[in-house]
Amino acid sequence: MGDGSFGLTEAVSMALGGMIGGGIYAVLGVVTGIARAATWFAFLLAGIFAICAAYSYVGLNELATDDGDDDSGGGSVTFVQSFTGNSTLAGMIGWTLLFGYVGSMAMYAFAFAEFTISLPGVPSSIGGLPLRPGISVLVIAGFVGLNLLGTRATGSAENVLTSVKVLVLVAFGLAGVVYALFVSSESVAFGTSRLTSFSPIMAAAVSFVAFQGWQLLFYDQESIADPLETIPKAIYLSIPVAVVIYMLVALVTYNLAPSAIQHNPHTALVNAASTIGGAVGLASAAGIVISLSALFSTGSAINATLFSAGYFAKGMLTDDLLPDRAGDASVSGVPTRTLLILGVVTAAFTAYGSLSAITAFASLSFIIVFGAMCALALGQRDTDRIAAAPPAVGALGGGLSFVLMFYHLYTAERGTFYAVLLIAVAVFAAELLYFERDVLEEEIPYVDHDAETAAD
Known part of the structure; x- marks a missing residue:
């Protein structure tokens, strides 16, 4: 059983905070570029997939607990080990999930920098050099430093943080609906002509990274009171709430900031908020509130994901599913080397990748694992x-x-296609080399022996 530190309220906050905490700010622009006015429908489809994946996780967790000696359950790696007995496959799933976390953090850091630059008085470049990559790397470095100091939000703090993030977005959405219905002279576009096309499904695939936060609960079961009952309730509450918020925000942003969606989609939320606030003479204030909320949300998402990814990697080290050089699993907390490696890889992704490429890579990782x-x-x-x-x-x-x-x-972003494909092949090759190392060690002496015989 869990130790009772977190109840249902804290569990819902953790799951909802993991999804709302940066996802909508990072992926909205990318998703609207594909689905346009039907973006709300893309989020609905992604939410349905998330619910089905969550149902599968809950069922596997209950079965894994029944087969074990305690209520600790587990996550993806544990499930694969429990039901297939294949440690190589479990390790490869673990590596894929770990890279998904890295992609998520890179995506949040990218969005953090974009919204920083959108603040009044903040330049987009200095001396001809863009500030975005530098800000992204600095925010990653800052949260790596905080995690090295052992900083983590408690369950009670997470309740407050999540409440603020959710309230800002709900207020934005409801105010946007009122503006669209009673102030704007334009009719609301729902993109109904696109609902029967493949574009919402493709957009749903790209947006799936925004729905992955709920599964982190499975790694914190020892801290949750009665986890076998609490976790399903928390997940089945949090995913529909996230879906409704995403749909509402997407509908409002697309209709109130059509020009920004076309030319500056990453921060179109700011323009939509300014439009709403302009109705009462608070355009600048509304834009600043959304920008600050985005900074807060993406920053906290980086911190929470880095913390969870660090402990996930430590568990893989303990099970010999990562190289020993990646960290010392015997230390208390997350190994320093593990955090530094995660930070460096994330910083490289966010500095040199585009937001669409990072989002696609992260979503693909979670689609593979959840599927x-x-x-x-x-x-x-x-x-x-x-x-x-x-x-x-x-x-x-x-x-x-x-x-x-x-x-x-392949059809719309050929450069991103080849970049994602190369990364996937490199990761898969590294996984095979690591997990099949014993086989290779057995084969190499055999090859050398044959070579020596031929030489004689």
Whole structure:
């Protein structure tokens, strides 16, 4: 059983905070570039996939707990080990998930810098050099430093932080609806002509990284009171709330800031907020509030993801699923070397990548992992814990999203397609070299022996 530190309220805050905490600010511009006025529908589709993946996680967690000696359950790596017995496959899933976390942090850092530059008086460049990459790297370095000092928000603090983030976005959405219905002379565009096309599905695939925060609860089960009951309730509450907020924000932003969506999509929220605030003479103030909220949300998302990714990597070190050089698993807390490696890789991604490329890479990582968990759950459908329909929909959605994501990148962003493909091949090759090292060690002496015989 969990130790009771976190109850349902804290669990909902952690799950909702993990999704709202930076996701909408980072992916909105990328998603609207694909789905346009139907962006709200793309978020709905992504939310359905997330619910199916969450159902699969909950079912696998209950089965894994039943098979074990305690209530600790586990996450993706534990599930693969428990139900397939294949440590190589478990490790590869773990590496993919770890790279997904790195991509998420890089995405948050990119958005943090974009909204920083949108603040009044902040230049976009100095001496002809753009400030965006430097700000992104600095914010990553700052949170790596905080985590090295052992800083972490408590459950009570997370309640407050999440409440503020959610209230700002809900207020923005509701005020935007009032403005669109009673102030604006333009009719509201819902993009109904796009609902039967593939663009919302492709956009849903790109946006999926914004829905991954809920699964972090499975790594904190020892801190949650009655986790087998609390976690499902928290997840099934938090995902629909996140979906509604995303849909509302997308609809308002697209209709109130059409020009910004076209020319400066990453910070279109600021323009939409300024439009709403302008109705009461507070255009600048409203824009600043959204910008500060974005900084707060993306910053806290970096911190929380880095903390969780660090402990996830430590668990993989303990299970010999990462090289020993990546950190010392015997130390208290997250190994310093592990945090530094995560920070350096994230900084490289956010400094040299585009937001669309980073978002696509991170979403692909989570689509692979969550789709695999749905397929794994589908294999356990004969138990009374798991019905077949949700994991089947999740596995199908994951496979379709994966294919459509690559199709979109190949046709619309060829450079991003090749970059993501090269990274994926490099990661897969590194995983095989690491997890099949024992086989290689056995084969190399054999090859050398044959060579010596031929020489004689």
